[in-house]
Amino acid sequence: MNINFKMLNFTRLTTKNNLSKQCSNWFRFRSYATQKRFYRRTDIVQNEKKWEITLDHRRLKTPNGQVLMVNAEPLARAIAAEWDAQRDYISQPTMHLTALCNTALDNPGKLNSHDIASYLLDFIATDTLLFYSEQEKLRALQEEKWDPVLEWFCKRFGVKQEVSKNLELPPVTTETRAILARYFLSYDFAALNAMCFGVEALKSPMLMLACVDRYIEPKDAVLLARLEEEFQLSHWGRVPWAHELNQAELTARVAAALLVIHSSSERHSAAVKKSQDKSV
Template sequence: MLASKLKIFFPPTISLRKMATVKRFYRKTNILSNGDRFEITLDQRKLKTPKGNVFEVTSKPLALAVAMEWESQEDTINRSNMHLTALCSTLLDNPHQHSRMDIVNYISNYLETDTVLFQSNDTEELFKLQTEKWDPIIQWFCDKYQVDITKTTSISPPIIPPPTKDILTRHFASYDYPALIGFMYGIDILKSVILMMAVCERLINVQSAISLTRLEEEFQISHWGRVEWSHDLSKNDLQARLSAAVLFIHLNTSSATSKPKMESS
Protein backbone atom coordinates (compact mmCIF):
# COMPACT_ATOMS: atom_id res chain seq x y z
CA MET A 1 0.00 0.00 0.00
CA LEU A 2 2.77 2.42 0.96
CA ALA A 3 4.74 1.58 -2.18
CA SER A 4 1.78 2.34 -4.42
CA LYS A 5 1.29 5.70 -2.70
CA LEU A 6 4.96 6.57 -3.11
CA LYS A 7 4.60 6.21 -6.87
CA ILE A 8 2.21 9.13 -6.84
CA PHE A 9 4.70 11.44 -5.17
CA PHE A 10 7.87 9.95 -6.66
CA PRO A 11 6.83 8.84 -10.15
CA PRO A 12 9.19 7.00 -12.49
CA THR A 13 11.43 9.12 -14.68
CA ILE A 14 11.67 9.44 -18.46
CA SER A 15 15.05 10.17 -20.06
CA LEU A 16 15.28 12.56 -23.01
CA ARG A 17 18.07 10.47 -24.55
CA LYS A 18 15.63 7.89 -25.88
CA MET A 19 13.13 10.31 -27.39
CA ALA A 20 14.70 11.48 -30.62
CA THR A 21 12.25 9.72 -32.94
CA VAL A 22 9.84 7.78 -30.71
CA LYS A 23 6.08 7.97 -30.98
CA ARG A 24 4.18 9.91 -28.38
CA PHE A 25 3.55 7.52 -25.50
CA TYR A 26 1.84 9.78 -22.94
CA ARG A 27 -1.62 11.28 -22.72
CA LYS A 28 -1.06 14.45 -20.73
CA THR A 29 1.65 16.64 -19.26
CA ASN A 30 1.80 18.31 -15.89
CA ILE A 31 4.17 20.09 -13.53
CA LEU A 32 4.99 19.24 -9.92
CA SER A 33 6.07 21.72 -7.28
CA ASN A 34 9.11 20.59 -5.30
CA GLY A 35 10.01 23.36 -2.87
CA ASP A 36 11.16 26.30 -4.99
CA ARG A 37 11.55 24.11 -8.06
CA PHE A 38 9.16 22.71 -10.65
CA GLU A 39 9.37 19.34 -12.38
CA ILE A 40 7.74 18.13 -15.60
CA THR A 41 5.70 14.95 -15.73
CA LEU A 42 4.39 12.95 -18.66
CA ASP A 43 1.35 11.19 -17.24
CA GLN A 44 2.74 10.22 -13.80
CA ARG A 45 6.39 9.86 -14.83
CA LYS A 46 9.04 12.50 -14.13
CA LEU A 47 11.09 13.78 -17.03
CA LYS A 48 14.90 13.52 -16.95
CA THR A 49 17.65 15.19 -18.94
CA PRO A 50 19.93 13.35 -21.40
CA LYS A 51 22.47 12.91 -18.58
CA GLY A 52 19.84 11.49 -16.26
CA ASN A 53 19.34 14.55 -14.07
CA VAL A 54 15.83 15.34 -12.87
CA PHE A 55 14.32 17.91 -15.23
CA GLU A 56 13.53 20.82 -12.91
CA VAL A 57 13.43 24.60 -13.21
CA THR A 58 13.01 27.46 -10.74
CA SER A 59 10.40 29.35 -12.76
CA LYS A 60 6.80 28.15 -12.84
CA PRO A 61 6.02 29.97 -16.13
CA LEU A 62 9.08 28.29 -17.67
CA ALA A 63 7.92 24.89 -16.40
CA LEU A 64 4.49 25.51 -17.92
CA ALA A 65 6.08 26.54 -21.24
CA VAL A 66 8.19 23.36 -21.33
CA ALA A 67 5.15 21.27 -20.47
CA MET A 68 3.33 22.95 -23.36
CA GLU A 69 6.15 21.94 -25.72
CA TRP A 70 5.56 18.32 -24.74
CA GLU A 71 1.79 18.71 -24.87
CA SER A 72 2.00 20.09 -28.43
CA GLN A 73 3.79 17.00 -29.75
CA GLU A 74 1.54 14.94 -31.99
CA ASP A 75 2.04 11.35 -33.09
CA THR A 76 5.85 11.53 -33.00
CA ILE A 77 8.03 13.38 -30.51
CA ASN A 78 9.99 15.95 -32.51
CA ARG A 79 12.73 17.19 -30.21
CA SER A 80 14.15 19.50 -32.89
CA ASN A 81 11.34 22.00 -32.26
CA MET A 82 11.43 21.79 -28.45
CA HIS A 83 13.82 24.67 -27.90
CA LEU A 84 12.97 25.49 -24.28
CA THR A 85 13.41 21.83 -23.36
CA ALA A 86 16.83 21.89 -25.02
CA LEU A 87 17.86 25.07 -23.19
CA CYS A 88 16.78 23.67 -19.82
CA SER A 89 18.62 20.42 -20.48
CA THR A 90 21.79 22.34 -21.38
CA LEU A 91 21.48 24.31 -18.16
CA LEU A 92 20.95 21.21 -16.02
CA ASP A 93 23.52 18.94 -17.68
CA ASN A 94 26.17 21.53 -18.60
CA PRO A 95 27.62 19.06 -21.14
CA HIS A 96 30.73 21.16 -21.82
CA GLN A 97 31.32 22.04 -18.15
CA HIS A 98 31.14 25.78 -18.77
CA SER A 99 31.45 28.10 -15.79
CA ARG A 100 29.68 31.46 -15.61
CA MET A 101 32.88 33.30 -16.55
CA ASP A 102 33.51 30.90 -19.43
CA ILE A 103 30.23 32.04 -20.97
CA VAL A 104 30.79 35.71 -20.07
CA ASN A 105 34.20 35.66 -21.79
CA TYR A 106 32.75 33.79 -24.77
CA ILE A 107 30.14 36.52 -25.26
CA SER A 108 32.62 39.38 -24.82
CA ASN A 109 35.06 37.80 -27.28
CA TYR A 110 32.25 37.06 -29.76
CA LEU A 111 31.92 40.79 -30.41
CA GLU A 112 35.12 40.59 -32.50
CA THR A 113 33.24 38.40 -35.01
CA ASP A 114 29.87 40.16 -34.76
CA THR A 115 27.98 39.96 -38.07
CA VAL A 116 26.91 43.60 -38.15
CA LEU A 117 30.49 44.82 -37.67
CA PHE A 118 31.62 43.20 -40.93
CA GLN A 119 30.32 45.25 -43.84
CA SER A 120 31.23 44.73 -47.46
CA ASN A 121 31.89 47.71 -49.74
CA ASP A 122 32.57 45.47 -52.75
CA THR A 123 28.95 45.87 -53.81
CA GLU A 124 27.68 49.43 -53.48
CA GLU A 125 24.04 48.41 -53.18
CA LEU A 126 24.74 45.88 -50.41
CA PHE A 127 27.02 48.26 -48.53
CA LYS A 128 24.35 50.95 -48.63
CA LEU A 129 21.81 48.46 -47.26
CA GLN A 130 24.14 47.36 -44.45
CA THR A 131 24.91 50.96 -43.54
CA GLU A 132 21.24 51.87 -43.52
CA LYS A 133 20.06 48.84 -41.51
CA TRP A 134 23.02 47.97 -39.28
CA ASP A 135 24.69 51.28 -38.39
CA PRO A 136 21.78 52.63 -36.28
CA ILE A 137 21.82 49.40 -34.22
CA ILE A 138 25.60 49.67 -33.74
CA GLN A 139 25.24 53.29 -32.64
CA TRP A 140 22.46 52.39 -30.22
CA PHE A 141 24.66 49.67 -28.71
CA CYS A 142 27.58 52.07 -28.27
CA ASP A 143 25.36 54.72 -26.67
CA LYS A 144 23.49 52.24 -24.47
CA TYR A 145 26.59 50.61 -22.98
CA GLN A 146 28.95 53.60 -23.32
CA VAL A 147 31.46 51.72 -25.47
CA ASP A 148 33.53 52.42 -28.58
CA ILE A 149 33.46 50.09 -31.58
CA THR A 150 34.75 50.61 -35.11
CA LYS A 151 33.25 48.39 -37.80
CA THR A 152 35.34 46.99 -40.65
CA THR A 153 34.89 47.01 -44.41
CA SER A 154 37.89 44.79 -45.12
CA ILE A 155 39.27 41.42 -44.05
CA SER A 156 40.69 43.07 -40.93
CA PRO A 157 38.65 42.55 -37.76
CA PRO A 158 36.64 45.40 -36.24
CA ILE A 159 38.33 47.50 -33.58
CA ILE A 160 37.16 46.57 -30.07
CA PRO A 161 39.18 48.58 -27.52
CA PRO A 162 40.05 46.78 -24.23
CA PRO A 163 37.83 49.15 -22.15
CA THR A 164 34.85 48.16 -24.34
CA LYS A 165 35.46 44.49 -23.69
CA ASP A 166 35.85 45.19 -19.96
CA ILE A 167 32.50 47.01 -19.83
CA LEU A 168 30.73 44.16 -21.62
CA THR A 169 32.39 41.58 -19.39
CA ARG A 170 31.14 43.37 -16.27
CA HIS A 171 27.68 43.74 -17.76
CA PHE A 172 27.23 40.07 -18.59
CA ALA A 173 28.86 38.98 -15.35
CA SER A 174 25.89 40.57 -13.56
CA TYR A 175 23.55 37.88 -14.95
CA ASP A 176 22.88 34.52 -13.36
CA TYR A 177 24.05 31.35 -15.08
CA PRO A 178 20.63 30.42 -16.59
CA ALA A 179 20.27 33.79 -18.31
CA LEU A 180 23.80 33.49 -19.70
CA ILE A 181 22.86 30.16 -21.29
CA GLY A 182 20.02 31.97 -23.07
CA PHE A 183 22.29 34.79 -24.21
CA MET A 184 24.87 32.36 -25.60
CA TYR A 185 22.16 30.43 -27.45
CA GLY A 186 20.65 33.60 -28.96
CA ILE A 187 24.02 35.07 -29.94
CA ASP A 188 24.96 31.88 -31.74
CA ILE A 189 21.66 32.05 -33.67
CA LEU A 190 22.09 35.69 -34.68
CA LYS A 191 25.89 35.55 -34.95
CA SER A 192 25.73 38.91 -33.21
CA VAL A 193 26.03 40.20 -29.65
CA ILE A 194 24.72 43.58 -30.78
CA LEU A 195 21.52 42.23 -32.36
CA MET A 196 20.88 39.95 -29.38
CA MET A 197 21.09 42.84 -26.94
CA ALA A 198 18.84 44.94 -29.18
CA VAL A 199 16.20 42.19 -29.04
CA CYS A 200 16.50 41.71 -25.28
CA GLU A 201 16.23 45.47 -24.72
CA ARG A 202 13.17 45.51 -27.04
CA LEU A 203 14.70 47.92 -29.51
CA ILE A 204 13.79 45.44 -32.24
CA ASN A 205 11.61 42.34 -32.29
CA VAL A 206 12.59 38.76 -33.07
CA GLN A 207 11.44 38.94 -36.69
CA SER A 208 13.48 42.10 -37.32
CA ALA A 209 16.57 40.59 -35.70
CA ILE A 210 16.38 37.52 -37.96
CA SER A 211 15.92 39.72 -41.02
CA LEU A 212 18.93 41.83 -40.02
CA THR A 213 21.24 38.87 -39.46
CA ARG A 214 20.13 37.43 -42.82
CA LEU A 215 20.58 40.76 -44.60
CA GLU A 216 23.31 39.65 -47.00
CA GLU A 217 21.57 36.34 -47.69
CA GLU A 218 18.28 38.09 -48.43
CA PHE A 219 20.15 40.55 -50.68
CA GLN A 220 21.59 37.65 -52.69
CA ILE A 221 18.19 35.97 -52.85
CA SER A 222 16.63 39.17 -54.21
CA HIS A 223 19.06 38.99 -57.12
CA TRP A 224 19.27 35.25 -57.73
CA GLY A 225 15.86 34.04 -56.58
CA ARG A 226 14.79 31.76 -53.78
CA VAL A 227 13.57 28.27 -53.10
CA GLU A 228 10.42 29.34 -51.25
CA TRP A 229 9.90 26.38 -48.94
CA SER A 230 13.58 26.08 -48.04
CA HIS A 231 14.18 29.72 -47.16
CA ASP A 232 10.89 30.08 -45.32
CA LEU A 233 11.57 26.94 -43.29
CA SER A 234 15.01 28.21 -42.32
CA LYS A 235 13.70 31.65 -41.39
CA ASN A 236 10.83 30.27 -39.30
CA ASP A 237 13.17 27.88 -37.50
CA LEU A 238 15.57 30.69 -36.60
CA GLN A 239 12.68 32.82 -35.34
CA ALA A 240 11.42 29.98 -33.16
CA ARG A 241 14.87 29.35 -31.70
CA LEU A 242 15.52 33.03 -31.00
CA SER A 243 12.08 33.47 -29.43
CA ALA A 244 12.86 30.57 -27.09
CA ALA A 245 16.21 32.12 -26.12
CA VAL A 246 14.65 35.50 -25.34
CA LEU A 247 11.83 33.89 -23.36
CA PHE A 248 14.33 31.72 -21.49
CA ILE A 249 16.35 34.80 -20.47
CA HIS A 250 13.23 36.71 -19.44
CA LEU A 251 11.72 33.92 -17.35
CA ASN A 252 14.96 33.09 -15.59
CA THR A 253 15.77 36.74 -14.94
CA SER A 254 12.25 37.37 -13.66
CA SER A 255 12.37 34.37 -11.34
CA ALA A 256 15.64 35.63 -9.90
CA THR A 257 14.39 39.17 -9.28
CA SER A 258 10.79 38.61 -8.22
CA LYS A 259 11.47 36.99 -4.84
CA PRO A 260 9.72 38.80 -1.99
CA LYS A 261 11.92 41.18 -0.03
CA MET A 262 12.59 40.56 3.66
CA GLU A 263 10.84 43.04 5.93
CA SER A 264 13.19 45.28 7.85
CA SER A 265 13.11 44.86 11.60
Protein backbone atom coordinates in the same frame (compact mmCIF):
# COMPACT_ATOMS: atom_id res chain seq x y z
CA MET B 1 31.04 35.90 -51.82
CA ASN B 2 32.49 38.85 -49.96
CA ILE B 3 36.06 38.17 -48.80
CA ASN B 4 35.35 39.77 -45.43
CA PHE B 5 32.77 37.13 -44.68
CA LYS B 6 35.19 34.33 -45.51
CA MET B 7 37.52 35.63 -42.84
CA LEU B 8 34.59 36.21 -40.52
CA ASN B 9 33.44 32.61 -40.81
CA PHE B 10 36.97 31.27 -40.36
CA THR B 11 37.49 33.32 -37.19
CA ARG B 12 34.12 32.30 -35.78
CA LEU B 13 34.85 28.62 -36.50
CA THR B 14 38.21 28.90 -34.71
CA THR B 15 36.54 30.43 -31.65
CA LYS B 16 33.89 27.73 -31.59
CA ASN B 17 36.52 25.01 -31.86
CA ASN B 18 38.37 26.44 -28.85
CA LEU B 19 35.21 26.26 -26.76
CA SER B 20 34.42 22.81 -28.12
CA LYS B 21 37.65 21.48 -26.62
CA GLN B 22 35.98 21.88 -23.24
CA CYS B 23 32.58 20.60 -24.34
CA SER B 24 32.42 18.01 -27.09
CA ASN B 25 28.67 18.53 -27.53
CA TRP B 26 28.71 22.32 -27.44
CA PHE B 27 26.59 23.82 -30.23
CA ARG B 28 26.92 20.77 -32.49
CA PHE B 29 24.28 19.15 -34.59
CA ARG B 30 23.48 15.72 -33.26
CA SER B 31 21.50 12.79 -34.65
CA TYR B 32 18.43 12.03 -32.60
CA ALA B 33 16.87 8.59 -32.48
CA THR B 34 13.20 8.60 -33.41
CA GLN B 35 11.03 8.03 -30.37
CA LYS B 36 7.33 7.37 -30.40
CA ARG B 37 5.19 9.52 -28.13
CA PHE B 38 4.72 7.52 -24.92
CA TYR B 39 2.54 9.85 -22.84
CA ARG B 40 -0.97 11.24 -23.08
CA ARG B 41 -0.83 14.50 -21.18
CA THR B 42 1.62 17.01 -19.82
CA ASP B 43 1.39 19.16 -16.73
CA ILE B 44 3.48 21.20 -14.31
CA VAL B 45 3.82 20.96 -10.53
CA GLN B 46 5.38 23.35 -8.03
CA ASN B 47 8.18 22.02 -5.86
CA GLU B 48 8.91 24.65 -3.19
CA LYS B 49 10.21 27.64 -5.21
CA LYS B 50 10.77 25.70 -8.43
CA TRP B 51 8.60 24.08 -11.08
CA GLU B 52 8.68 20.61 -12.63
CA ILE B 53 7.13 19.20 -15.79
CA THR B 54 5.28 15.90 -15.72
CA LEU B 55 4.36 13.43 -18.46
CA ASP B 56 1.38 11.37 -17.29
CA HIS B 57 2.35 12.33 -13.71
CA ARG B 58 5.92 11.13 -14.22
CA ARG B 59 8.62 13.74 -13.64
CA LEU B 60 10.48 14.86 -16.74
CA LYS B 61 14.23 14.25 -16.41
CA THR B 62 17.37 15.37 -18.20
CA PRO B 63 19.56 12.96 -20.23
CA ASN B 64 21.75 12.56 -17.12
CA GLY B 65 18.78 11.61 -14.98
CA GLN B 66 18.24 14.86 -13.10
CA VAL B 67 14.70 16.09 -12.53
CA LEU B 68 14.11 18.96 -14.95
CA MET B 69 13.33 21.89 -12.66
CA VAL B 70 13.03 25.57 -13.63
CA ASN B 71 12.68 28.75 -11.60
CA ALA B 72 9.66 30.30 -13.34
CA GLU B 73 6.13 29.07 -13.92
CA PRO B 74 5.82 30.58 -17.44
CA LEU B 75 8.96 28.74 -18.52
CA ALA B 76 7.64 25.46 -17.07
CA ARG B 77 4.36 25.92 -18.92
CA ALA B 78 6.20 26.63 -22.16
CA ILE B 79 8.27 23.45 -21.80
CA ALA B 80 5.12 21.45 -21.06
CA ALA B 81 3.51 22.96 -24.17
CA GLU B 82 6.59 21.97 -26.16
CA TRP B 83 6.09 18.33 -25.14
CA ASP B 84 2.34 18.54 -25.63
CA ALA B 85 2.87 19.77 -29.20
CA GLN B 86 4.60 16.51 -30.19
CA ARG B 87 2.37 14.23 -32.22
CA ASP B 88 2.95 10.57 -33.04
CA TYR B 89 6.72 10.90 -32.72
CA ILE B 90 8.89 13.15 -30.55
CA SER B 91 10.97 15.58 -32.63
CA GLN B 92 13.76 16.54 -30.24
CA PRO B 93 15.56 19.00 -32.59
CA THR B 94 12.48 21.27 -32.45
CA MET B 95 12.32 21.30 -28.65
CA HIS B 96 14.67 24.21 -27.98
CA LEU B 97 13.44 25.04 -24.48
CA THR B 98 13.88 21.47 -23.27
CA ALA B 99 17.35 21.29 -24.82
CA LEU B 100 18.45 24.58 -23.24
CA CYS B 101 17.27 23.55 -19.77
CA ASN B 102 18.81 20.08 -20.12
CA THR B 103 22.17 21.61 -21.07
CA ALA B 104 22.06 24.12 -18.21
CA LEU B 105 21.33 21.38 -15.66
CA ASP B 106 23.61 18.61 -16.96
CA ASN B 107 26.38 20.95 -18.17
CA PRO B 108 28.04 18.26 -20.32
CA GLY B 109 31.05 20.47 -21.07
CA LYS B 110 31.72 21.25 -17.40
CA LEU B 111 31.73 24.95 -18.23
CA ASN B 112 31.18 27.85 -15.88
CA SER B 113 29.76 31.33 -16.35
CA HIS B 114 33.22 32.82 -16.98
CA ASP B 115 33.83 30.37 -19.84
CA ILE B 116 30.64 31.43 -21.60
CA ALA B 117 31.19 35.14 -20.91
CA SER B 118 34.69 34.90 -22.38
CA TYR B 119 33.31 33.19 -25.49
CA LEU B 120 30.69 35.91 -25.95
CA LEU B 121 33.28 38.66 -25.52
CA ASP B 122 35.50 37.11 -28.18
CA PHE B 123 32.46 36.88 -30.47
CA ILE B 124 31.98 40.68 -30.45
CA ALA B 125 34.82 41.27 -32.92
CA THR B 126 33.21 38.86 -35.42
CA ASP B 127 29.70 40.27 -35.05
CA THR B 128 27.89 40.27 -38.40
CA LEU B 129 26.86 43.88 -37.91
CA LEU B 130 30.49 45.04 -37.92
CA PHE B 131 31.20 43.82 -41.46
CA TYR B 132 29.79 45.86 -44.33
CA SER B 133 29.78 44.77 -47.93
CA GLU B 134 31.92 46.41 -50.62
CA GLN B 135 28.93 46.26 -52.96
CA GLU B 136 27.44 49.75 -53.05
CA LYS B 137 23.72 48.89 -52.95
CA LEU B 138 24.11 46.24 -50.29
CA ARG B 139 26.29 48.50 -48.16
CA ALA B 140 23.69 51.27 -48.34
CA LEU B 141 21.04 48.82 -47.17
CA GLN B 142 23.28 47.58 -44.34
CA GLU B 143 23.97 51.11 -43.18
CA GLU B 144 20.25 51.88 -43.21
CA LYS B 145 19.26 48.75 -41.25
CA TRP B 146 22.31 48.01 -39.11
CA ASP B 147 23.46 51.49 -38.04
CA PRO B 148 20.50 52.07 -35.67
CA VAL B 149 21.29 48.83 -33.81
CA LEU B 150 24.98 49.72 -33.57
CA GLU B 151 24.07 53.18 -32.28
CA TRP B 152 21.71 51.62 -29.72
CA PHE B 153 24.45 49.23 -28.58
CA CYS B 154 26.99 52.02 -28.06
CA LYS B 155 24.48 54.22 -26.21
CA ARG B 156 23.08 51.35 -24.12
CA PHE B 157 26.48 50.28 -22.80
CA GLY B 158 28.27 53.62 -23.00
CA VAL B 159 30.96 52.37 -25.39
CA LYS B 160 32.39 53.13 -28.82
CA GLN B 161 32.66 50.37 -31.39
CA GLU B 162 34.28 50.64 -34.80
CA VAL B 163 33.25 48.62 -37.84
CA SER B 164 35.66 46.71 -40.07
CA LYS B 165 37.31 48.85 -42.71
CA ASN B 166 39.53 46.21 -44.28
CA LEU B 167 40.30 42.52 -43.92
CA GLU B 168 41.18 42.89 -40.24
CA LEU B 169 38.77 42.40 -37.35
CA PRO B 170 37.55 45.65 -35.79
CA PRO B 171 39.17 46.46 -32.43
CA VAL B 172 37.21 45.88 -29.23
CA THR B 173 38.60 48.02 -26.44
CA THR B 174 39.49 46.74 -22.99
CA GLU B 175 36.87 49.08 -21.52
CA THR B 176 34.17 47.62 -23.79
CA ARG B 177 35.13 44.08 -22.81
CA ALA B 178 35.07 44.99 -19.11
CA ILE B 179 31.60 46.59 -19.35
CA LEU B 180 30.17 43.66 -21.30
CA ALA B 181 31.84 41.13 -18.99
CA ARG B 182 30.07 42.66 -16.00
CA TYR B 183 26.80 42.61 -17.92
CA PHE B 184 27.11 38.96 -18.99
CA LEU B 185 28.15 37.82 -15.53
CA SER B 186 25.09 39.47 -13.99
CA TYR B 187 23.09 36.55 -15.43
CA ASP B 188 23.03 33.03 -14.04
CA PHE B 189 24.44 30.03 -15.89
CA ALA B 190 21.14 28.99 -17.49
CA ALA B 191 20.57 32.48 -18.91
CA LEU B 192 24.15 32.72 -20.22
CA ASN B 193 23.80 29.32 -21.86
CA ALA B 194 20.61 30.54 -23.56
CA MET B 195 22.26 33.80 -24.61
CA CYS B 196 25.03 31.84 -26.28
CA PHE B 197 22.41 29.78 -28.11
CA GLY B 198 20.75 32.95 -29.42
CA VAL B 199 24.06 34.54 -30.41
CA GLU B 200 24.99 31.43 -32.40
CA ALA B 201 21.64 31.56 -34.22
CA LEU B 202 22.01 35.23 -35.15
CA LYS B 203 25.82 35.27 -35.52
CA SER B 204 25.60 38.56 -33.65
CA PRO B 205 25.94 39.36 -29.93
CA MET B 206 24.64 42.88 -30.63
CA LEU B 207 21.39 41.65 -32.15
CA MET B 208 20.90 39.22 -29.29
CA LEU B 209 21.54 41.93 -26.70
CA ALA B 210 19.05 44.17 -28.51
CA CYS B 211 16.47 41.38 -28.23
CA VAL B 212 17.21 40.82 -24.55
CA ASP B 213 16.73 44.55 -23.93
CA ARG B 214 13.49 44.43 -25.96
CA TYR B 215 14.84 46.98 -28.43
CA ILE B 216 13.91 44.70 -31.34
CA GLU B 217 11.74 41.62 -31.78
CA PRO B 218 13.24 38.16 -32.56
CA LYS B 219 11.74 38.05 -36.08
CA ASP B 220 13.27 41.47 -36.86
CA ALA B 221 16.64 40.38 -35.47
CA VAL B 222 16.60 37.34 -37.76
CA LEU B 223 15.85 39.51 -40.79
CA LEU B 224 18.74 41.82 -39.89
CA ALA B 225 21.06 38.84 -39.42
CA ARG B 226 20.01 37.52 -42.84
CA LEU B 227 20.17 40.90 -44.56
CA GLU B 228 22.82 39.96 -47.13
CA GLU B 229 21.05 36.69 -47.93
CA GLU B 230 17.70 38.46 -48.32
CA PHE B 231 19.36 41.04 -50.58
CA GLN B 232 20.77 38.31 -52.83
CA LEU B 233 17.45 36.46 -52.87
CA SER B 234 15.64 39.61 -53.99
CA HIS B 235 17.88 39.63 -57.06
CA TRP B 236 18.22 35.93 -57.82
CA GLY B 237 14.93 34.55 -56.54
CA ARG B 238 14.09 32.18 -53.70
CA VAL B 239 12.62 28.83 -52.87
CA PRO B 240 9.77 30.13 -50.64
CA TRP B 241 9.27 27.11 -48.40
CA ALA B 242 13.00 26.57 -47.82
CA HIS B 243 13.92 30.13 -46.88
CA GLU B 244 10.76 30.71 -44.87
CA LEU B 245 11.40 27.49 -42.96
CA ASN B 246 14.95 28.58 -42.18
CA GLN B 247 13.75 31.99 -41.02
CA ALA B 248 11.07 30.41 -38.80
CA GLU B 249 13.63 28.02 -37.28
CA LEU B 250 16.06 30.83 -36.43
CA THR B 251 13.24 32.91 -34.94
CA ALA B 252 12.16 29.95 -32.80
CA ARG B 253 15.72 29.52 -31.52
CA VAL B 254 16.05 33.19 -30.56
CA ALA B 255 12.58 33.26 -28.96
CA ALA B 256 13.39 30.16 -26.88
CA ALA B 257 16.65 31.71 -25.70
CA LEU B 258 14.85 34.92 -24.75
CA LEU B 259 12.23 33.08 -22.72
CA VAL B 260 14.92 31.38 -20.65
CA ILE B 261 16.85 34.65 -20.19
CA HIS B 262 13.83 36.74 -19.27
CA SER B 263 12.49 34.07 -16.90
CA SER B 264 15.82 34.09 -15.08
CA SER B 265 16.35 37.85 -15.00
CA GLU B 266 12.77 38.73 -14.07
CA ARG B 267 12.83 36.24 -11.20
CA HIS B 268 16.08 37.80 -9.98
CA SER B 269 14.62 41.32 -10.22
CA ALA B 270 11.51 40.27 -8.33
CA ALA B 271 13.62 38.69 -5.58
CA VAL B 272 15.75 41.82 -5.21
CA LYS B 273 12.66 44.06 -5.13
CA LYS B 274 11.00 41.87 -2.49
CA SER B 275 14.16 41.96 -0.39
CA GLN B 276 14.31 45.75 -0.62
CA ASP B 277 10.64 46.08 0.37
CA LYS B 278 11.27 44.04 3.52
CA SER B 279 14.19 46.22 4.53
CA VAL B 280 12.15 49.44 4.29
